[in-house]
Amino acid sequence: MTSTNFSIRVSKIKRLIKWAALLSVIYAASLTYLIIDLTTPAEVAIVEAPVDPDLIENGIHMRTGLLEAEGMMSVVTNCTSCHSAKIITQNRMSAERWNETIKWMQETQGLWDLGGNQEIIVNYLVKNYPPTSKGRRMILENIEWYEMEL
Amino acid sequence: MSNLQRFYSYINLSFKKLKRREFVKKATLSSFAMLLGAEIIFGAKLPKDYTPLALEGVDPFAMFNKNKGMTVLNDKPWNVEPKVHLLNDNVTPNASMFIRNNGLLPEALDASNWTLTIDGESVSKQKTYTLAELKSKFKQYTYQLTIECAGNGRNEFDPPAKGNQWTLGAVHCASWTGIRLKDLLNDVGIKSNAVYIGFHAVDQHLSKDPKKEPISRGCPMSKAMQDETLLAFKMNGKDIPMVHGFPLRLVAGGWPASVSGKWVNRISIRNKVHDGTKMIGAYKVPSKPVAPGEKVKEEEMRIIESMPVKSIITSPKTGAILAGKSVIINGHAWAGELEVSKMEYSIDFGSTWNSCALKKPANRLAWQHFSATVKLPSSGYYEIWAKATDSNGIAQPMLLPGWNPKGYLNNACHRIAVKVK
Numbered sequence: 001m002t003s004t005n006f007s008i009r010v011s012k013i014k015r016l017i018k019w020a021a022l023l024s025v026i027y028a029a030s031l032t033y034l035i036i037d038l039t040t041p042a043e044v045a046i047v048e049a050p051v052d053p054d055l056i057e058n059g060i061h062m063r064t065g066l067l068e069a070e071g072m073m074s075v076v077t078n079c080t081s082c083h084s085a086k087i088i089t090q091n092r093m094s095a096e097r098w099n100e101t102i103k104w105m106q107e108t109q110g111l112w113d114l115g116g117n118q119e120i121i122v123n124y125l126v127k128n129y130p131p132t133s134k135g136r137r138m139i140l141e142n143i144e145w146y147e148m149e150l
Numbered sequence: 151m152s153n154l155q156r157f158y159s160y161i162n163l164s165f166k167k168l169k170r171r172e173f174v175k176k177a178t179l180s181s182f183a184m185l186l187g188a189e190i191i192f193g194a195k196l197p198k199d200y201t202p203l204a205l206e207g208v209d210p211f212a213m214f215n216k217n218k219g220m221t222v223l224n225d226k227p228w229n230v231e232p233k234v235h236l237l238n239d240n241v242t243p244n245a246s247m248f249i250r251n252n253g254l255l256p257e258a259l260d261a262s263n264w265t266l267t268i269d270g271e272s273v274s275k276q277k278t279y280t281l282a283e284l285k286s287k288f289k290q291y292t293y294q295l296t297i298e299c300a301g302n303g304r305n306e307f308d309p310p311a312k313g314n315q316w317t318l319g320a321v322h323c324a325s326w327t328g329i330r331l332k333d334l335l336n337d338v339g340i341k342s343n344a345v346y347i348g349f350h351a352v353d354q355h356l357s358k359d360p361k362k363e364p365i366s367r368g369c370p371m372s373k374a375m376q377d378e379t380l381l382a383f384k385m386n387g388k389d390i391p392m393v394h395g396f397p398l399r400l401v402a403g404g405w406p407a408s409v410s411g412k413w414v415n416r417i418s419i420r421n422k423v424h425d426g427t428k429m430i431g432a433y434k435v436p437s438k439p440v441a442p443g444e445k446v447k448e449e450e451m452r453i454i455e456s457m458p459v460k461s462i463i464t465s466p467k468t469g470a471i472l473a474g475k476s477v478i479i480n481g482h483a484w485a486g487e488l489e490v491s492k493m494e495y496s497i498d499f500g501s502t503w504n505s506c507a508l509k510k511p512a513n514r515l516a517w518q519h520f521s522a523t524v525k526l527p528s529s530g531y532y533e534i535w536a537k538a539t540d541s542n543g544i545a546q547p548m549l550l551p552g553w554n555p556k557g558y559l560n561n562a563c564h565r566i567a568v569k570v571k
Contacts, residue, residue: 084226092310110357134308148470
């Protein structure tokens with residue numbers, strides 16, 4: 001009958017719409033994929049993280065640049081979640097001044113109580129990053145000599 | 151190529167693509183666009199809830215458009231320094247400007263909805279301006295302004311001073327365009343008891359605690375009201391790069407760079423010396439001279455204001471082996487609030503000094519350019535030392551200036567090494 005025919009037609013159209021919707025979703029998704037991929041600026045180089053986050057090569061902890069020695073992992077765990085290890089390895093301080101720095105970080109920067117780890121950390125820092133005397137003026141070192149064009 | 155090889159290379163390629171996609175997802179669209187200084191055209195098609203910008207694992211030179219010869223002192227927060235020879239331009243381009251951050255970069259910056267609020271005890275009535283209003287309502291000025299990090303040269307102090315170990319490159323003189331802070335403050339209405347301004351900005355504290363500000367410094371009203379103290383929205387004729395404070399920053403030439411707040415959205419007019427983060431415990435030196443390594447109490451420290459006289463030889467790069475017995479040197483000299491009145495060089499460790507040609511500054515607080523033809527008497531190793539003298543007759547020391555606990559204000563003479571064949 002006409003009403004049955006009508007409902008068959010309706011369900012056919014419904015199916016058609018569903019397919020069309022599905023296809024357009026797939027189309028949109030693949031388009032988005034392409035767009036994102038194409039708009040990724042080529043000059044943004046991606047430094048691949050080492051496979052093992054605690055990989056050590058030639059005595060250096062690759063992820064942080066810290067020297068491998070007793071207590072290093074305590075430093076990695078407690079000191080590098082808020083700031084870069086680079087601010088540690090740049091500095092040279094006595095045990096007293098490292099302890100003061102830790103106290104300052106606890107008072108103002110939200111560092112937690114390090115418990116027994118504090119001594120391990122400070123010992124590691126003093127031993128592996130000791131201050132060296134620079135005097136009133138350092139001699140010029142590590143000069144890269146080059147022929148100068150006239 | 152066998153089918154198997156083709157299959158492997160296909161897999162490999164797909165894997166790389168996936169990695170790139172992961173990276174893009176990690177970047178919030180707006181900050182990504184800011185960082186690259188370019189619009190992402192299809193931005194609207196990306197969902198809003200991407201994870202915050204993950205800067206680790208990204209090449210900072212590409213991200214900030216910096217010269218690859220720069221040194222990354224710190225990557226969380228970002229602190230990047232050029233070698234001194236990269237500062238040879240008269241007006242420093244973005245590529246060789248040092249990056250100094252106390253906190254994490256803002257995650258999203260929307261210039262179209264940017265507002266600046268002026269509040270504080272000494273403001274007649276709190277007032278908020280849109281960025282568009284600031285640009286249209288007030289006259290714009292362009293100045294070349296020298297901004298030097300107070301800790302530039304920290305690496306030389308003995309005993310070592312704590313912090314980023316800046317060498318010589320934490321200084322630049324770019325061309326800044328903006329409105330005079332004084333014009334804005336006059337429009338707002340400032341009470342006669344105003345003492346200091348303090349800026350607030352949208353960068354994040356390293357701990358990500360939203361209640362903490364990474365830095366909130368300022369300057370006395372006298373500096374705030376100077377003609378050259380700008381609220382800038384352009385650097386070298388273009389929008390300020392994201393890492394240098396887009397879309398609005400303070401520029402207070404001749405003073406520690408930390409006064410020139412980036413990403414500023416609020417300025418408080420204080421009836422006392424501003425007490426924001428890093429006004430206390432940082433950017434201070436002993437009021438009276440101290441012995442190297444001596445402990446100094448906070449109340450015996452004074453806030454650094456005008457930076458001292460200083461100069462750098464930017465050409466040639468240190469290490470030049472010369473074919474002849476002469477070389478042309480050039481560089482820049484600056485003196486905080488003052489002007490440099492004399493520029494000299496020495497090839498005999500200060501026994502004798504010769505004068506350099508010295509240009510007047512482009513405007514007050516801009517660095518000045520010097521040059522000289524240096525004659526070298528014979529073959530051998532030489533150091534060319536440069537010394538600037540300010541308009542008050544104060545010169546740079548050849549030795550390190552007075553030690554201070556935080557390692558600020560090292561204005562010792564710069565020198566380069568050369569050899570004559």
